Each structure stands twice: as structure tokens, then as C-alpha cells.
Amino acid sequence: MFLHADNLTVERGARPVISALSFTAKAGEALLLVGPNGAGKTTLIRTLAGFIRPSSGAVALKGDSGDRDVAQCCHYVGHLTGVKANLTVTQNLAFWGAYLAEDASGRDRLASRVEDALETFGLSRLSDFPAGLLSAGQKRRLGLARLCVATRPIWLLDEPTVSLDTASTELLSRLIKTHVSGGGIVIAATHLPLGLDEPTVLRLGANPASSGPEARA
Amino acid sequence: MTGFLTLLKRDLALAAREGAALGTALGFYLVVVAMLPLGLGPDLKLLSRIAPGVLWIALLLAALLSLPRMLEADHEDGSLEVMVTAPLPLELAIAAKALAHWISTGIPLTLMAPVLGLMLNLDIALTPMLVATMLVGTPAISFLGSIGAALTLKSRRGGLLLALLVLPLYIPTLIFGISAIGFASLGQDGASASLLILTAISLASIAAGPFAAAAAVRLQMS
Numbered sequence: 001m002f003l004h005a006d007n008l009t010v011e012r013g014a015r016p017v018i019s020a021l022s023f024t025a026k027a028g029e030a031l032l033l034v035g036p037n038g039a040g041k042t043t044l045i046r047t048l049a050g051f052i053r054p055s056s057g058a059v060a061l062k063g064d065s066g067d068r069d070v071a072q073c074c075h076y077v078g079h080l081t082g083v084k085a086n087l088t089v090t091q092n093l094a095f096w097g098a099y100l101a102e103d104a105s106g107r108d109r110l111a112s113r114v115e116d117a118l119e120t121f122g123l124s125r126l127s128d129f130p131a132g133l134l135s136a137g138q139k140r141r142l143g144l145a146r147l148c149v150a151t152r153p154i155w156l157l158d159e160p161t162v163s164l165d166t167a168s169t170e171l172l173s174r175l176i177k178t179h180v181s182g183g184g185i186v187i188a189a190t191h192l193p194l195g196l197d198e199p200t201v202l203r204l205g206a207n208p209a210s211s212g213p214e215a216r217a
Numbered sequence: 218m219t220g221f222l223t224l225l226k227r228d229l230a231l232a233a234r235e236g237a238a239l240g241t242a243l244g245f246y247l248v249v250v251a252m253l254p255l256g257l258g259p260d261l262k263l264l265s266r267i268a269p270g271v272l273w274i275a276l277l278l279a280a281l282l283s284l285p286r287m288l289e290a291d292h293e294d295g296s297l298e299v300m301v302t303a304p305l306p307l308e309l310a311i312a313a314k315a316l317a318h319w320i321s322t323g324i325p326l327t328l329m330a331p332v333l334g335l336m337l338n339l340d341i342a343l344t345p346m347l348v349a350t351m352l353v354g355t356p357a358i359s360f361l362g363s364i365g366a367a368l369t370l371k372s373r374r375g376g377l378l379l380a381l382l383v384l385p386l387y388i389p390t391l392i393f394g395i396s397a398i399g400f401a402s403l404g405q406d407g408a409s410a411s412l413l414i415l416t417a418i419s420l421a422s423i424a425a426g427p428f429a430a431a432a433a434v435r436l437q438m439s
Contacts, residue, residue, distance in 0.1 A: 049298075049301075051439055071301065076298060076302045095223060099223050099303055101220075101304070102304045
């Protein structure tokens with residue numbers, strides 16, 4: 001499976017944020033989107049997830065994905081965590097596990113997978129806590145734990161390390177490495193190198209109209 | 218289908234836990250209906266004549282109060298973005314949310330109506346028809362309301378705008394709800410026809426509302 005963006009141009013408010021961008025992310029590859037604020041990292045991730053329609057060009061998924069589009073194959077982790085303040089930590093994660101499961105096999109042993117994910121993210125001690133009482137970093141960890149309870153080949157992560165401490169950032173980069181080595185695709189907008197060995201870096205320019213984004217392997 | 222039930226269960230659990238939305242709707246319904254006789258004077262004949270209309274209009278307004286929260290809460294915490302990328306189509310997700318709204322708001326309001334009917338001297342014999350019209354009519358409130366909730370997702374303080382958008386859509390429901398009760402009170406045939414049209418309106422909104430609302434949500438996401 002690989003994700004291919006072809007000649008992508010995205011406009012926000014009649015201003016081109018991304019112009020004529022082409023790149024390919026293969027299975028087993030981590031693609032880091034870097035660039036200054038306003039370079040279009042979030043715009044690109046939201047376009048890949050299908051929230052924003054590009055004004056020209058297309059995003060396509062090729063290989064063994066059947067006729068599914070990127071949105072149906074991806075985990076989207078944006079600036080918001082998708083955590084309900086009035087549910088407990090376990091209930092939050094169990095809901096996403098059941099809701100994002102594609103078939104009955106995805107729901108097998110959901111409870112134990114939720115437990116494992118909480119353990120991984122160091123939240124088991126808080127499992128019966130209302131999620132509204134968590135700190136910003138703990139909420140972010142709970143949001144990221146979604147990646148572990150439902151299997152999706154593509155991870156689209158928009159600034160996933162915001163409000164995470166050093167240990168959690170390392171944990172996230174370990175998870176990304178595991179996912180990539182298992183044949184997944186990770187596309188992450190980030191300011192940190194995330195400690196990945198050989199990530200592909202896609203540099204987005206602050207002013208795409210004049211310089212144009214430069215892709216670098 | 219499991220995703221649909223999962224979401225329905227979560228929304229009902231949240232509605233039960235938050236409670237405020239239902240409390241506000243029921244309280245508003247009670248206060249509006251209780252104030253009316255104070256404004257109109259204690260003319261029992263007049264009250265019993267206008268009771269069905271008052272109960273229906275106050276119910277529409279009370280249900281309207283809790284509509285903005287149907288999608289807004291999920292939009293604010295990012296859940297809606299995740300739902301757009303979930304295996305369950307967004308249309309069905311919105312249908313589940315509208316159904317949860319109906320169960321947690323429409324049904325309690327309907328059950329409260331006969332009690333409030335007593336305060337307005339509503340003919341007891343008409344109570345079953347009142348409850349029947351509300352029970353088959355209120356799904357339209359939730360499912361048409363989901364369109365308004367989706368359209369006003371990003372507008373701050375969208376509640377008033379939502380009322381302007383959605384209330385006109387409730388006119389057919391109101392007309393046929395009242396006419397069924399009217400026919401029943403005169404002892405004429407035609408009540409069942411009105412009731413059937415009311416059911417048809419609800420079924421049409423259940424079928425069409427989620428599609429329109431999902432399109433509006435996708436528009437708001439970009």
C-alpha cells in the first residue's frame with residue numbers, strides 16, 4: 001500500500017497554502033512534515049484525511065487497499081483530543097475502540113486491548129477517573145491511546161507531541177517506529193525530530209507562492 | 218451497525234450523566250405552560266380550547282433548547298473529526314445522535330405533556346391522541362433539528378440562528394399534530410389520516426435529515 005499525492009494545490013481563503021505538491025509515502029515509511037508556522041502542515045494533514053478538498057490535484061491510495069480512500073484507512077489525531085470529560089478514562093478509550101473497529105474481529109478482546117493501551121500510556125492508575133479531571137498531557141496521551149486500540153494502516157498525526165513530557169514523547173516515537181516497521185504509514189506534522197532513524201522529511205515553505213515546497217528524501 | 222449502537226449508547230450515557238439538557242428542556246416546558254394561564258386569565262373554556270396548540274408549540278421550543286448541543290459538544294472536543302474518519306458513515310453517526318436526542322428529549326417531553334395538559338384543562342379524552350401525535354411527531358424535531366445543528370456548528374452563539382433555520386421546518390409537524398387532535402375533539406373522522414401524515418413527515422425527516430446534516434458537517438470541517 002502507498003499513499004500518493006499528485007500535484008496537490010490547496011487554497012485557504014483564496015490564498016494558496018500548498019501549491020503543486022507531489023509526494024509518495026510507501027508502506028513502512030514515516031514522513032515528517034516540517035516547516036515554520038503557517039507553512040501548511042495542518043492544512044496538508046487535513047487534506048490527506050479528506051476534511052479539505054484540494055482545489056486541484058488528488059490524494060490517492062494505491063496497492064492492497066481495495067477501493068477505500070485515505071479517510072477510511074487512517075487514524076487522524078489533530079489538535080483536539082476527542083476525549084469526553086464526563087466519561088471515565090476507560091469508557092473513553094473503550095468507546096473509540098468499539099466505534100473505530102471495522103468488523104467483529106476488531107472488537108475481540110476489546111477490554112484487554114483497552115487495558116494494554118492504558119498500561120502503555122501510563123494511564124492504568126487513572127482508569128476509573130473522569131477524563132475531565134486529567135491534565136492536558138494526560139488527555140493528549142488518552143487521545144493518542146486510540147492509535148493502539150484500533151488498527152489502521154495510516155496514521156495522520158498533527159503536532160502529536162504538544163503538551164507531552166519527554167518520556168511520553170519517547171513512547172510515541174517508539175510506537176511510530178513499531179507501526180512503521182510493521183508496514184504502516186505515518187505522516188506527522190511536527191517540530192521535533194521524534195527520534196526516528198531515517199524519516200523522510202517533507203519541507204513545507206512559509207510562502208509556497210514564491211518558493212514552492214521542496215521535497216527531500 | 219455495532220458502531221451505530223455504540224454511539225447511541227454513549228450519547229444516551231452522556232445525556233444521562235450531564236442531565237442538565239433534559240432538566241432545562243423539561244423545566245422550560247413546565248414554566249412556559251404554567252405562565253400561560255397567568256397571562257390569559259382563568260377562563261377554563263378558552264384554556265381547554267387552546268391547550269393542544271400551546272402544548273405543541275411549547276414542546277417545539279423546549280426541544281429546540283437542547284438541539285445545539287447535539288453536535289456542538291463533539292465538535293468542540295474533536296470527536297466529530299474522528300467520527301468523519303470512522304468506518305461508520307457520518308450519515309449513520311448523525312442518525313444515531315439524532316435518535317439519542319429523540320430518546321433523551323423528545324420522549325420525556327411527550328410524557329410530560331399529559332401532566333401539563335391537566336393544568337390547561339385539556340379534555341382527558343383527548344390525552345391519548347395528544348400523546349400519540351407527539352410520539353410520532355417528535356422524531357421529526359430531532360432529525361430535522363440535526364440539519365440546523367450541523368449548519369450552525371461553527372457559529373458562536375448559534376442557538377438563535379438555529380431556531381430561525383429550524384422552526385419553519387417544524388410547521389408541517391405542528392399543523393398535522395394539531396389537526397389530528399382537532400378532529401379527535403370534534404369526534405370526526407380524519408384524525409387517523411392526520412396521524413398518518415404526521416408519521417410520514419417523521420419518516421421522511423429520518424430518511425433525509427442525516428444526509429443533509431452530514432453534508433453540512435463535511436462543509437464545516439473544511
